[in-house]
Amino acid sequence: MTNEFIAVDWGTTNRRAYLIANGAVLASEAAGPGVKSMPQGAYEVEVAGIRQRLGELPMLLVGMVGSTIGWREAPYIDAPASIARLATHLCRIDGCTAIVPGVADRNRPDVMRGEEVQMLGAVAAGLVPPDAILCQPGTHCKWATLQDGAISRFTTTMTGEIFALLKDHSLLGPQLAYPVMDDDAFAEGVAAVGEDLLAALFRIRAASVLGQRKDIAAASFASGLLIGSDVAARQVAGRTVHLLADPVLGQLYARAITIVGGQANFIDSKSVFVAGAAAIQGFTR
Amino acid sequence: MTNEFIAVDWGTTNRRAYLIANGAVLASEAAGPGVKSMPQGAYEVEVAGIRQRLGELPMLLVGMVGSTIGWREAPYIDAPASIARLATHLCRIDGCTAIVPGVADRNRPDVMRGEEVQMLGAVAAGLVPPDAILCQPGTHCKWATLQDGAISRFTTTMTGEIFALLKDHSLLGPQLAYPVMDDDAFAEGVAAVGEDLLAALFRIRAASVLGQRKDIAAASFASGLLIGSDVAARQVAGRTVHLLADPVLGQLYARAITIVGGQANFIDSKSVFVAGAAAIQGFTR
Numbered sequence: 001m002t003n004e005f006i007a008v009d010w011g012t013t014n015r016r017a018y019l020i021a022n023g024a025v026l027a028s029e030a031a032g033p034g035v036k037s038m039p040q041g042a043y044e045v046e047v048a049g050i051r052q053r054l055g056e057l058p059m060l061l062v063g064m065v066g067s068t069i070g071w072r073e074a075p076y077i078d079a080p081a082s083i084a085r086l087a088t089h090l091c092r093i094d095g096c097t098a099i100v101p102g103v104a105d106r107n108r109p110d111v112m113r114g115e116e117v118q119m120l121g122a123v124a125a126g127l128v129p130p131d132a133i134l135c136q137p138g139t140h141c142k143w144a145t146l147q148d149g150a151i152s153r154f155t156t157t158m159t160g161e162i163f164a165l166l167k168d169h170s171l172l173g174p175q176l177a178y179p180v181m182d183d184d185a186f187a188e189g190v191a192a193v194g195e196d197l198l199a200a201l202f203r204i205r206a207a208s209v210l211g212q213r214k215d216i217a218a219a220s221f222a223s224g225l226l227i228g229s230d231v232a233a234r235q236v237a238g239r240t241v242h243l244l245a246d247p248v249l250g251q252l253y254a255r256a257i258t259i260v261g262g263q264a265n266f267i268d269s270k271s272v273f274v275a276g277a278a279a280i281q282g283f284t285r
Numbered sequence: 286m287t288n289e290f291i292a293v294d295w296g297t298t299n300r301r302a303y304l305i306a307n308g309a310v311l312a313s314e315a316a317g318p319g320v321k322s323m324p325q326g327a328y329e330v331e332v333a334g335i336r337q338r339l340g341e342l343p344m345l346l347v348g349m350v351g352s353t354i355g356w357r358e359a360p361y362i363d364a365p366a367s368i369a370r371l372a373t374h375l376c377r378i379d380g381c382t383a384i385v386p387g388v389a390d391r392n393r394p395d396v397m398r399g400e401e402v403q404m405l406g407a408v409a410a411g412l413v414p415p416d417a418i419l420c421q422p423g424t425h426c427k428w429a430t431l432q433d434g435a436i437s438r439f440t441t442t443m444t445g446e447i448f449a450l451l452k453d454h455s456l457l458g459p460q461l462a463y464p465v466m467d468d469d470a471f472a473e474g475v476a477a478v479g480e481d482l483l484a485a486l487f488r489i490r491a492a493s494v495l496g497q498r499k500d501i502a503a504a505s506f507a508s509g510l511l512i513g514s515d516v517a518a519r520q521v522a523g524r525t526v527h528l529l530a531d532p533v534l535g536q537l538y539a540r541a542i543t544i545v546g547g548q549a550n551f552i553d554s555k556s557v558f559v560a561g562a563a564a565i566q567g568f569t570r
């Protein structure tokens with residue numbers, strides 16, 4: 001088959017490879033080593049191994065593999081970023097191996113590497129309209145505005161990382177030891193967002209000291225505060241946000257989006273990577 | 286002398302004891318163990334030791350020594366908190382030993398323990414007018430509004446702790462390894478405050494990745510962003526903020542206050558503790 005190829009989603013902490021034909025996954029590999037645990041010079045060997053297992057085929061590499069800590073730096077393209085512009089700015093390693101560039105906004109400034117393929121893949125798969133707001137929550141949450149099927153603007157927020165820092169290393173640690181739930185305390189946190197975050201966070205401690213909130217509810221409140229702050233700053237009232245997220249985190253973002261007057265639409269983030277990679281590969285033939 | 290007494294500023298990480306007569310310090314002790322490193326039941330011995338060294342005198346204890354992790358819990362009094370109300374709500378251990386209560390605002394909610402003595406001491410010493418805005422920066426920054434010489438409202442912000450978490454444990458760690466300076470990058474951070482904090486923080490990383498800011502300037506920018514966010518939320522334009530701070534941190538807060546249109550007045554935070562304790566002791570005679 002002439003349009004068979006291999007797509008590799010190669011992030012900081014893990015890697016996943018797919019054998020794709022006509023946009024469908026024929027085979028995939030279990031998780032492999034992320035960029036962070038790759039010794040210098042080992043990329044050639046790893047890539048040869050993937051080809052040995054999945055076939056001697058053209059290969060597209062996506063994600064942190066194209067960063068300064070990866071195999072080779074694939075320079076960022078500036079937003080607006082479409083599938084076509086990603087495809088024409090591939091960083092070619094050899095005749096059949098290329099890295100997809102990340103996207104930069106030098107005015108704000110901001111960068112993404114990997115999420116662009118999933119986001120544009122969601123449009124390519126027909127799951128998201130060409131003009132839309134997308135959100136991919138996580139350690140660093142990515143928000144993007146799509147216009148005419150291209151990423152025109154995006155914002156990275158440290159929401160997930162700040163929550164983890166507070167839980168693992170801060171004065172609030174003892175209060176945040178319980179699970180986060182999509183409950184009343186979470187909604188209360190979202191509603192408390194009007195206040196500045198630096199002050200609102202300390203109130204978690206004060207409420208515990210004064211016996212005003214059970215510690216079991218504090219993590220949900222804190223999560224509501226952070227996710228609510230993130231969502232409120234994006235001004236999504238009256239709009240649909242397309243969420244590329246796992247069910248648990250997605251549900252929390254969906255709740256916060258609903259509370260501020262928006263609407264959430266869930267997208268399966270695994271299938272859209274394949275659709276995005278296939279769309280880019282389609283341009284290279 | 287009948288109005289001699291001992292005042293102890295006993296915080297989480299260290300302790301300092303003063304022998305005071307007529308509001309003047311006759312002697313003081315080098316730093317002693319903070320509440321966190323005190324074994325259960327050791328307070329009696331420590332207090333006896335202080336008396337042995339400074340004199341068999343009435344003793345006022347201030348700070349976390351009165352918290353649930355201290356010697357005995359001195360229940361919070363509600364704001365507005367004056368010297369007189371602190372003095373009439375002392376937690377008495379015995380006939381000549383008492384703990385000064387902390388202050389709570391159950392509506393917001395918020396708590397302080399120790400800062401109230403310094404803040405009200407600044408008024409007692411005539412260094413701050415009875416209607417004023419005070420700020421005591423630190424790991425947890427305390428802002429207070431004084432009315433008629435009482436703390437009527439206050440806010441704790443996690444500014445210092447968030448900066449430390451980002452520097453020691455976050456993705457931004459490598460960028461934040463340089464010293465914070467009161468420089469152009471700091472002012473740039475203060476000016477960037479309009480944007481939401483969760484997004485603005487990631488731009489520190491993006492600016493580094495895109496080569497737009499030298500890492501040596503990143504810590505100053507981040508500090509400007511956090512302190513600027515803290516100051517901007519307090520709405521101090523056109524007003525004087527009385528700063529109880531060490532010179533380095535005080536200078537950063539003063540700069541941010543000036544940028545948002547306020548004015549900063551430095552107060553020596555060591556002498557005001559003594560003035561506050563003496564004023565409370567004066568009420569108990």
